[in-house]
Amino acid sequence: MSDKPRHFIQDIVDADLASNKWGGKVHTRFPPEPNGYLHLGHAKSIWLNSSLAKANGGKFNLRFDDTNPAKEDQEYVDSIVDDVRWMGADFGEKIHFASDYFEQMYAWAEKLVEAGKAYVCELTPEQMTEYRGTFDKPGKDSPGRGRSPKDNLDLLRRMRAGEFPAGAKTLRAKIDMTSGNINLRDPVMYRIVKAPHHRTGDTWCIYPSYDWAHGLEDSLEGITHSICTLEFENHRPLYDWFLDALGIHHPQQIEFARGNLTYTVMSKRKLLELVKGNHVRGWNDPRMPTISAARRRGIPSQALLKFWEDIGVTKQESVIDVGRLEATVRDFLNASAPRRMAVLRPLKVTITNWPAGQVEELDVVNNPEDESAGTRKVPFSGSLYIEADDFQEVPEKKFFRLAPGKEVRLRAAYFVTCTEVVKDASGAITELRCTYDPKTKGGDSPDGRKVKGTLHWVSAAHAVSAEVRLYDRLFKVEDPDAAAGNYLDHLNPRSLELLKDAKLERSLGAAAVGERFQFERVGYFCVDLDSKPGALVFNRTVPLKDSWAKAKD
Numbered sequence: 096m097s098d099k100p101r102h103f104i105q106d107i108v109d110a111d112l113a114s115n116k117w118g119g120k121v122h123t124r125f126p127p128e129p130n131g132y133l134h135l136g137h138a139k140s141i142w143l144n145s146s147l148a149k150a151n152g153g154k155f156n157l158r159f160d161d162t163n164p165a166k167e168d169q170e171y172v173d174s175i176v177d178d179v180r181w182m183g184a185d186f187g188e189k190i191h192f193a194s195d196y197f198e199q200m201y202a203w204a205e206k207l208v209e210a211g212k213a214y215v216c217e218l219t220p221e222q223m224t225e226y227r228g229t230f231d232k233p234g235k236d237s238p239g240r241g242r243s244p245k246d247n248l249d250l251l252r253r254m255r256a257g258e259f260p261a262g263a264k265t266l267r268a269k270i271d272m273t274s275g276n277i278n279l280r281d282p283v284m285y286r287i288v289k290a291p292h293h294r295t296g297d298t299w300c301i302y303p304s305y306d307w308a309h310g311l312e313d314s315l316e317g318i319t320h321s322i323c324t325l326e327f328e329n330h331r332p333l334y335d336w337f338l339d340a341l342g343i344h345h346p347q348q349i350e351f352a353r354g355n356l357t358y359t360v361m362s363k364r365k366l367l368e369l370v371k372g373n374h375v376r377g378w379n380d381p382r383m384p385t386i387s388a389a390r391r392r393g394i395p396s397q398a399l400l401k402f403w404e405d406i407g408v409t410k411q412e413s414v415i416d417v418g419r420l421e422a423t424v425r426d427f428l429n430a431s432a433p434r435r436m437a438v439l440r441p442l443k444v445t446i447t448n449w450p451a452g453q454v455e456e457l458d459v460v461n462n463p464e465d466e467s468a469g470t471r472k473v474p475f476s477g478s479l480y481i482e483a484d485d486f487q488e489v490p491e492k493k494f495f496r497l498a499p500g501k502e503v504r505l506r507a508a509y510f511v512t513c514t515e516v517v518k519d520a521s522g523a524i525t526e527l528r529c530t531y532d533p534k535t536k537g538g539d540s541p542d543g544r545k546v547k548g549t550l551h552w553v554s555a556a557h558a559v560s561a562e563v564r565l566y567d568r569l570f571k572v573e574d575p576d577a578a579a580g581n582y583l584d585h586l587n588p589r590s591l592e593l594l595k596d597a598k599l600e601r602s603l604g605a606a607a608v609g610e611r612f613q614f615e616r617v618g619y620f621c622v623d624l625d626s627k628p629g630a631l632v633f634n635r636t637v638p639l640k641d642s643w644a645k646a647k648d
């Protein structure tokens with residue numbers, strides 16, 4: 096990743112550094128609400144905020160915006176910390192929580208009440224909607240709006256003390272019921288919520304709204320650039336109003352366009368539905384667009400960071416082709432993933448002229464892109480597996496792999512020719528018999544003889560069995576949110592294909608959870624969390640682009 100990704104927010108930071116607006120400081124934050132796992136859009140925000148801090152010698156905070164106890168959970172806090180760490184973002188020693196500031200926020204609320212800038216309101220939610228007005232109809236005043244600061248203070252204290260039932264009252268900022276920006280029509284600062292909080296327990300029964308809390312959190316942490324997604328643009332006047340009313344440190348809010356991807360959904364509410372409805376096998380199911388799923392699937396964090404860096408930062412909403420992410424992942428893995436041979440749908444091959452019982456240990460290159468990766472020993476014998484679809488009894492046009500009477504190269508081993516096709520009573524092919532040419536050791540032609548196909552293979556007696564999980568896109572359509580009907584109607588029924596008895600070369604028997612490989616001619620794979628010695632499980636991270644075109648050596 097380059098040192099200083101260029102984009103309009105970097106331009107703002109440059110100007111601020113030049114004018115010494117913040118005394119040379121750059122301090123950003125990533126402020127998730129712990130009400131779900133992080134998704135790939137959040138990864139954009141993590142990349143943006145942490146890279147801005149890093150590139151400009153600044154600081155980056157991880158802060159939980161844990162102001163809504165009804166939807167939040169420690170499980171989410173833990174997963175988010177893991178994910179942000181995994182992304183390599185340096186948030187220092189301390190993890191920040193909005194709930195740590197509840198006391199200070201409350202003191203500031205009293206201050207606004209005393210100054211006549213906030214009041215207690217008794218309207219029901221329905222009345223509040225009605226009183227708020229609409230885009231072309233001004234709002235009207237709540238009866239509480241005219242109450243004295245003294246009486247409001249008394250009511251607020253009693254709200255805090257738990258004297259009123261949930262939802263009975265709110266604290267609202269006294270701004271402007273006729274404002275063209277509806278967010279400024281006396282927004283709610285506190286609600287009565289009688290739910291225990293995952294960190295503060297029963298200490299509080301009033302909880303701050305996002306708009307009230309967010310700027311205070313930023314201010315308390317000395318944030319300079321408060322970067323958020325475009326939907327908060329209309330909330331910025333409110334962000335500014337609260338900080339100005341209190342006269343405290345006032346960061347600059349800057350909005351950018353969310354990161355969206357094709358063939359998925361990215362709202363936490365929908366992701367929660369996919370999990371709760373068992374449409375996937377949990378938040379980190381490799382088909383999910385979550386960060387934890389990407390990690391489990393084998394996507395390197397550097398590839399994810401590079402992807403968002405390449406996409407860049409703008410104010411223009413767009414949906415990025417998920418194929419671009421896959422291409423970036425492929426680039427990373429092509430350079431770094433060791434090559435191995437693995438047969439996903441095995442077909443038995445017997446080499447009839449191979450000396451009985453003989454095993455030859457062949458030296459095979461680990462990564463042609465990286466000489467330092469060296470070679471490994473791969474056993475070759477008279478009983479092998481090849482990929483079932485590398486054989487056609489009646490080869491179609493341009494099929495250059497194995498067929499009766501045809502000769503192919505077995506990667507790094509020998510040329511073999513198919514002499515016989517063995518079938519069972521139903522006519523299904525159960526075995527191929529082939530002869531090998533001893534003069535072609537290493538897969539080299541002795542006499543300029545050309546073969547068009549090169550196949551991967553494993554020695555049957557040495558192979559380790561594994562479950563292999565092939566993933567396709569979770570949805571059948573590019574934009575499930577916009578497609579007709581419910582987004583769940585567009586789930587791809589073939590998003591997961593389980594291959595229960597793949598045969599892998601011997602060396603993969605020792606692969607550890609998280610290790611990534613290129614299975615030659617097949618794709619990039621990663622050892623799944625469920626994998627155990629003797630019961631290996633692999634995820635396909637991404638297929639090889641053009642796998643057949645590249646099948647030659």
Ligand code: ATP
Nearest residue numbers: 126127128136137139140323324353354361362363
């Ligand atoms: P969602 O709307 O997807 O359910 P959220 O915005 O409610 O998520 P938060 O926990 O509030 O989730 O988000 C934390 C931070 O991540 C916010 O600053 C938010 O602007 C940013 N963020 C959320 N979604 C995206 C996205 N798709 N692209 C970039 N940043 C995002």
Ligand code: MG
Nearest residue numbers: 127128160305
């Ligand atoms: Mg949000």
